Amino acid sequence: MKEITVTEFKDLQDKGEDYQLIDVREPYEFDIANICGELIPQGQIPDNVDKISRDKKVIIHCRSGARSGRIVQYLEQQHGFDNLYNLKGGILAWSAEIDPSVPQY
Template sequence: MQQLDPASLAVKIAENSVHLLDVREPFEHAADNLGGQLIPLGELGKRWAEIPLDKPIVVYCKKGIRSIIAIQKLQDRLPQVTWLNLAGGIEAWKKSLP
């Protein structure tokens, strides 16, 4: 699993070269998000087929832990996808970018 730092993610978002997958809970997503698709970690088992497969997918959460768990689960079902973890999660994103 590849780790992606916030600055690299900003470039990929600007290039529209990745999909974003937020695995936090809806209340967390409503308070602050990077966009993309929301599928809470607890729902991945039944909603994984909703994930688009045409680009690499950056998975994020609050601190980068739930996203690692999500990627581990998703790699088994979708091994053809390139999975990227936002290192440090949305907290790192907020701290490192203006």
């Protein structure tokens, strides 16, 4: 499984690279804190595989990186994706290292 750190992700954003950001947390978590990802809760991923790009980098994140890591593995193994990156440390790392205005919970 490929991972991307929050610093690498910030650099990708700053350079204007094309990517898709998917948030696999639950709606109530998204309401507490989000970094503008497309919300597809982990339980809904199997029914929304068609919404995940295959022709650009796709960064998948959750609160800490654990759930998103499992989703990356699932999508790679079951659906043949090869362009997915787990956001290492998730939104907690983003808040700690990039943007402290994003609440930790």
